[in-house]
Amino acid sequence: MELDALDVDLIRALRASPRAGVLELSRTLGVARGTAQARLDRLEREGVITGYGPDVDLAAAGYPVQAFATLEIAQGQLADVAAELAALPAVLEAYATTGSSDVLCRLGASSHQDLQDTLLALGRSPTIARSTSVVVLSVVVAPRVLPLLAARPRSGPSRAPAYRG
DSSP states (O other), rough: OOOOOHHHHHHHHHHHHOHHHHHHHHHTTOHHHHHHHHHHHHHHTTTTOOOOOOOTTTTTTTTOOOEEEEEETTTTTTTHHHHHHHHTTTTTEEEEEESOOOOOOOEESSHHHHHEEEEHHHHOTTTEEEEEEEEEOOOSOOOOOHHHHHHSSOOOOOSSSOOOO
């Protein structure tokens, strides 16, 4: 799906005010309510917008320790490892990767001991041959998508004459 400037600005407005209604978004962007609603519906239908859940600060919620773990797994065992990782609440996200490791995981923990317990649980898995972990000291760039979406020059919408992006 190709995003235009109005799509990106709509996503930006939702990131700034996730609880805004369609009417407020349409006023913020200077487009008709129907235009804003149609754009939101299309972005959801196409899978660009996947949810409206709250962003959670893990440290404020009692999980100040984060780490990344790279896993080397037994040949052909990705589905089994995926199920094992999904069963561990401390695994926040995991990705199959290229390179020297097979899976990259982001872990959250309430303490270093809690993190160690998770790493030991990973080590007990018969499908994980080796793991390497690094502890996060601080966040340098928080997860984001808007800079990437906004980086490409985009045309304005062809059917929203009031929009001045």
